[in-house]
Amino acid sequence: xxxxxxxxxxxxGAMKRNLEMHREWIGKARAADAKIVVFPELSLTxxxxxxxxxxxxxxxxxxxxxxxxxASRDIDITAGFVERSNDAKLHxxxxxxxxxxxxxxxxxxxxxxxxxxxxxxxxxxxxRFETFESAVGTAGIAICEDLWHxxxxxxxAAGGASVVFAPADSPGRGVAEGGDLGTAASCRMMDRFYxxxxxxxxxxxxxxxxxxxxxxxxxxxxxxxxxxxxARAKEFEPELLVAEIDLExxxxxRVRNPLLRDERPDLVFRALAERMGVRVTE
Amino acid sequence: MTxxxxxxxxxxxxxxxxxxxxxxxxxxxxxxxxxxxxxxKTGAKRLVLGVSGGVDSAVVAALAAEALGxxxxxxxxxxxxxxxxxxxxxxxDVARTFGIRLEEVPITAQVDAYFTGKMNVDRVRMGNKMARxxxxxxxxxxxxxxxVLGTSNKTELLLGYGTQxxxxxxxxxxxxxxxxTQLRELAAxxxxxxxxxxxxxxADLWEGQTDEGELxxxxxxxxxxxxxxxxxxxxxADLVAAGFDAALLAKIRxxxxxxxxxxxxxxxxxxxxxxxxxxxxxxxxxEAD
Numbered sequence: 001x002x003x004x005x006x007x008x009x010x011x012x013g014a015m016k017r018n019l020e021m022h023r024e025w026i027g028k029a030r031a032a033d034a035k036i037v038v039f040p041e042l043s044l045t046x047x048x049x050x051x052x053x054x055x056x057x058x059x060x061x062x063x064x065x066x067x068x069x070x071a072s073r074d075i076d077i078t079a080g081f082v083e084r085s086n087d088a089k090l091h092x093x094x095x096x097x098x099x100x101x102x103x104x105x106x107x108x109x110x111x112x113x114x115x116x117x118x119x120x121x122x123x124x125x126x127x128r129f130e131t132f133e134s135a136v137g138t139a140g141i142a143i144c145e146d147l148w149h150x151x152x153x154x155x156x157a158a159g160g161a162s163v164v165f166a167p168a169d170s171p172g173r174g175v176a177e178g179g180d181l182g183t184a185a186s187c188r189m190m191d192r193f194y195x196x197x198x199x200x201x202x203x204x205x206x207x208x209x210x211x212x213x214x215x216x217x218x219x220x221x222x223x224x225x226x227x228x229x230x231a232r233a234k235e236f237e238p239e240l241l242v243a244e245i246d247l248e249x250x251x252x253x254r255v256r257n258p259l260l261r262d263e264r265p266d267l268v269f270r271a272l273a274e275r276m277g278v279r280v281t282e
Numbered sequence: 283m284t285x286x287x288x289x290x291x292x293x294x295x296x297x298x299x300x301x302x303x304x305x306x307x308x309x310x311x312x313x314x315x316x317x318x319x320x321x322x323k324t325g326a327k328r329l330v331l332g333v334s335g336g337v338d339s340a341v342v343a344a345l346a347a348e349a350l351g352x353x354x355x356x357x358x359x360x361x362x363x364x365x366x367x368x369x370x371x372x373x374x375d376v377a378r379t380f381g382i383r384l385e386e387v388p389i390t391a392q393v394d395a396y397f398t399g400k401m402n403v404d405r406v407r408m409g410n411k412m413a414r415x416x417x418x419x420x421x422x423x424x425x426x427x428x429x430v431l432g433t434s435n436k437t438e439l440l441l442g443y444g445t446q447x448x449x450x451x452x453x454x455x456x457x458x459x460x461x462x463t464q465l466r467e468l469a470a471x472x473x474x475x476x477x478x479x480x481x482x483x484x485a486d487l488w489e490g491q492t493d494e495g496e497l498x499x500x501x502x503x504x505x506x507x508x509x510x511x512x513x514x515x516x517x518x519a520d521l522v523a524a525g526f527d528a529a530l531l532a533k534i535r536x537x538x539x540x541x542x543x544x545x546x547x548x549x550x551x552x553x554x555x556x557x558x559x560x561x562x563x564x565x566x567x568x569e570a571d
Contacts, residue, residue, distance in 0.1 A: 014571040050563040172312065175304050176464070176513065177292060210319045212566050213454075215312055236315060 001136050004034035005220045005241040007233045009209025012046030015056050019044065019067050022079060025240065026071045032242045035135040039079040040167045040207035040220075041108075041144050042092060044068075047169040048211045049082070053122040057084040060095060060105050072097035076135040080143070080167055082123075083107065089124040094141050094167050096132060104132035106141035110149050116171060116214060119145070129155045136201070136245045137162040144168040147190060147204075157198035158265045162225075162250045164194065168206045172217030172236070184219050184235065196227030199253045199260055201245055208236055225253040294510055294524045299502060301509055302463050306471035309464075310345070313456045317349035320454055321429055323567060328428035330420050332449070333357035333384060334486060335372030337469050337478055338433040338457060344380045344472040345456050346431060352381035356423060360416045363390045364489050368481075375475045385423075389415045409487035413448025421451075429453040437462040437501055440508055441534065442541020443493065449485075450544055461508065462501040499530055507534060 006025035011017045022039065029037035041047065044065075045056045058064050060083050068077055076098040083093035083105065092108035107126025111119035129152060131140045140156030140163075147153065147166045156164050174182020187204065195202040201224060208218040221232040222243035231243035254260060273280045292301050321329060329346045333339045339357075346355045359373040370386070377384035393412055397403050420430045432452025434444050436459055444450040457465055462483070469479055483493040483501065494500050507526055510516040511534075518535065522528045550559045 011569040011571075012565055012567045014569040016571045017569070046569070048565050048567075050565050052564060052568060175309050175312070176509065177301050177303065181308065210316060210323075210567070213316065213320065215316060236311060 001245050001247075002032065002034040002242055003136060003203060003222065003245050004029035004032055004037045005203065005205040005222070005233065005243075006037055006039050006043070007206065007208055007218050007220045007237075007239045007241060008039065008043065009207060009216075009238060010040075010043050010046045012211050013049060013052040013056055014046070015044055015064065018046070019064075022068060022077075023071065026075060026077060028240050029242075030075050032240060034075060034242060036076040036078065038165055038167065038203055038205040039077070040205050040216075041094065041169040042080040042082065043167070043207070044079055044081040046211060047207070047216075048214065050118075050122065053082050053090050057082040057090050059084055059086075060093065060102060065095070065102075068095070069097050069100055069102060073100040078134075078141070078165055078167065085124075090122065091126060092119065092123050092143060093126075094143050094165070096134065096139075096141070098135065104130070104141075106130070106143065108143040108146055109152070110145040112145045116173075117145075129159070131156055131159040131161045134163065134165075137247050137250075139163040139165055141165045141167070144170065147194075153194040153198055153200070153202075157200055157260055158263065161200055162247055163201040163203060163245065164198075166191070166202060166204045168204060169216055170206050171214045173214075181217055181235075184217055187219070188221070191221060191223045192227050192229070195223035195225055196257075197259060199225040199250060199257055201225060201250070203243075208238055225250045226257075292514070294516065294521075296503070296506065296524075296526050299463060299506055301514075302461060302467075302505055304460075304464050304467060306468050309460070309468060310348075310471065313345050314349045317346055317431075317454065317456050320567075321350060323569070324429065324453075326427055326429045328354045328356065328424070329431050329454075330356045330358065330424040330428045331431040331433060332416055332420055333359055333373045333376055333382075335359070335366075335369035335376065335478065336481075336483060336486070337466060337474060338435055338462075338483075340376040340380075340474040340478050341457055341465055341469045341472060342431050342433045343376055343382055344469075344474065347380040347382050353383075355380075355382040356428070357382050357384040358416075358420055358423060359384055359386045360389050360419055361386065362388070362393060362412055362487075364487075366484070366486055366489075368477075369486055372475070372478050372481070376478060379473065379475055387419055389419070405488050409485065410445045410448055412487060413445035417448050417451045424453075431455065432458065434458055435462050435465050436460055437505055437508065439545060440512060441497065441504065441537045442544050443485075443497065444544065446544045461505040463505040498533070503530065504534060507531060511535070512538075 078096045080094050083091045094106050096104040109126040113120040131138050138160045140161045142152045153164050172181045191202045191204050205220050207216045219235045222230045224230050233239040233241040424430045430452050432455030
């Protein structure tokens with residue numbers, strides 16, 4: 001099954017323009033025979049919104065998102081937006097639309113507030129990591145910083161996921177010390193490590209373009225459950241990255257490398273519960 | 283299978299410039315797309331910059347020409363009567379090398395007219411006036427569809443070696459996150475003329491002035507120290523323990539502190555519920571829908 005990543009450059013705070021941009025990328029993904037098109041974090045709004053966050057926020061069932069739902073009749077779509085919850089909290093959200101309706105929403109849990117990041121000032125954190133059924137099997141969504149927390153892909157894998165979607169707005173930085181971009185090296189290491197040691201597909205969808213002088217570096221990639229790089233997009237340039245996802249490979253790899261079968265989430269649970277002073281009875 | 287990511291320990295010693303090494307191809311790509319995208323997003327079509335004959339403005343000229351095409355770049359050479367004789371030839375060499383248009387707009391008449399009758403004018407005050415005069419010309423020549431580029435590098439920005447609303451003023455600065463040492467490396471990669479690369483850096487505000495003479499230390503000394511102090515957040519005591527000169531370190535830290543006002547927007551007194559600059563925080567790249 002083919003999956004497409006839309007390595008695009010959303011306009012900051014311009015939702016109508018971004019909806020139109022999504023329409024174009026969805027068309028390209030459909031033409032490439034993909035079953036899913038994955039957009040980066042906050043693809044419908046842009047990332048560094050600051051006070052604009054409240055201006056572009058909408059409920060997950062807001063009619064403004066209807067064009068995405070409508071387009072998902074032919075191809076599954078996962079895209080990012082600012083969600084205003086029923087109790088008026090703002091969240092960085094990633095929706096998954098399929099068959100014309102919204103099937104799942106993940107709210108970013110880990111909101112970075114260090115270095116150039118200030119998510120925690122403008123957004124409230126999500127509270128859960130839930131798997132859901134995607135066109136390429138059971139999946140979980142880790143938005144940007146979520147993926148940097150080891151527990152997140154672990155929880156998805158323990159929850160039965162074969163695929164981790166990782167929409168991101170990763171800024172390129174760290175050009176000194178003679179090497180590749182510092183961020184690119186870190187992200188690639190994470191993607192491969194999680195994929196290989198949790199025997200899942202990692203679908204890293206990063207954006208490109210600039211916001212207030214900060215460049216998002218792209219380099220989207222799909223890593224297989226054996227740790228191989230199945231496809232990788234260029235850095236800093238828009239690209240529709242198409243890759244094959246084969247759930248048989250997950251099955252084969254889990255026979256060869258049964259780490260997940262032998263994993264003991266019950267022991268993790270017990271250890272954490274004891275640490276937090278919670279009594280666990282059999 | 284192994285993960286092929288290895289990081290060596292970063293050397294930290296006064297004479298060791300290796301941490302400053304950059305991938306010039308990558309940095310060039312980032313800076314060219316920065317200039318192209320951040321310019322076009324505003325609706326501007328041209329870029330204007332002062333070309334002094336020095337390496338910083340040469341690098342910015344090269345990047346700008348690559349970003350928007352040399353025909354959309356205007357270089358301004360704005361000499362005062364004390365400007366070094368070779369500066370003009372160097373500025374022309376830069377413009378020729380990167381194919382941009384260069385215009386000469388002397389500032390002697392207006393600067394001298396302004397200071398006529400004023401006694402004992404300090405040369406720094408004089409230099410500040412000249413820097414602001416130049417910038418006012420660049421802004422004028424950017425009208426109606428151009429943006430003014432800054433050419434201050436990271437070393438200058440951190441040390442505060444520049445005139446507020448003078449050479450520091452700009453709409454976009456592609457080189458403000460590169461130390462002078464890194465900028466020289468990039469300049470060689472971009473094909474900046476050898477004569478421009480080789481001459482001692484100077485603000486050229488008075489005869490015989492050189493940056494390193496005025497600062498009292500070399501850029502290489504400052505850059506490696508700043509890299510560890512600022513980029514890597516190494517504690518000053520650890521820098522001294524690693525062999526960095528304590529007096530130089532103290533001098534540089536004080537310059538960073540004292541000149542911080544040059545790196546921020548002017549202060550606005552907060553009295554209302556929502557105040558520009560304090561809690562009215564929209565991104566600059568706020569786009570129309």
